[in-house]
Amino acid sequence: MVVVCSVAVTILCVAPASAMGSGDKFVDAQVGLTYGVYKPTNTIGLRLHMFQLLVCQPGMEQWVATSYGFGKKKIDIYETKSDEYCSDAGLSKEVGSTTINGVTARVFVYCDPMTPRAYKSCTARDIAKVGGYLLFVPNPKLSFKPTKIQVQGIGGVTFQQLRAVAASLV
Numbered sequence: 001m002v003v004v005c006s007v008a009v010t011i012l013c014v015a016p017a018s019a020m021g022s023g024d025k026f027v028d029a030q031v032g033l034t035y036g037v038y039k040p041t042n043t044i045g046l047r048l049h050m051f052q053l054l055v056c057q058p059g060m061e062q063w064v065a066t067s068y069g070f071g072k073k074k075i076d077i078y079e080t081k082s083d084e085y086c087s088d089a090g091l092s093k094e095v096g097s098t099t100i101n102g103v104t105a106r107v108f109v110y111c112d113p114m115t116p117r118a119y120k121s122c123t124a125r126d127i128a129k130v131g132g133y134l135l136f137v138p139n140p141k142l143s144f145k146p147t148k149i150q151v152q153g154i155g156g157v158t159f160q161q162l163r164a165v166a167a168s169l170v
Contacts, residue, residue, distance in 0.1 A: 037147070040077065072156065135149070136148075
C-alpha cells in the first residue's frame, strides 16, 4: 500500500503542464509558458490532426506545434517565444508581406531555386501550388511575452486561406 501511494504521488508530481485537464489542449499548454498560446477559430474545415509541445533547445521554453488535415492538404501552426528560434521552415523565398489583425506578416513560398525562371517569378499565388507560410508576431496577450507564429499551408492551401487561419488566432 505504501509503495502504491508513493508511486502515485511521484507520477502526480512529474505530470507535464499539458496534463492539467481542462479538455482544451491550447489552454493546458498555456500553463507554464511565458508567451501567449493562440488557437485558430478557422481551420478552413480541416480537423486537428496533431498537437505537441516540443523541446526547443536547452534553457528555452517548449514550443507549440499543431497540424490540421490528413493526407495532402494540411495547415501547420508553430508558436514560440518571439525571441527564440525552434523550427526550420525549409528552403523558401520571401515574396512580400501582408497585414494580420493590424500587424505585419512576412509571406514565404516554397519556390524551387533550382528552376531560376520559376523562382524569379514566384509570388504568394504560388502557395496553392508549392506551399508556403506566414510569419508574424501578434500583439502580445495580457501579461505574456510576445509569440512568434508561423502558419504554413501545403497541398492546395491558398494564400487567402492562410491569411484567414492566421487572422482567426485567438
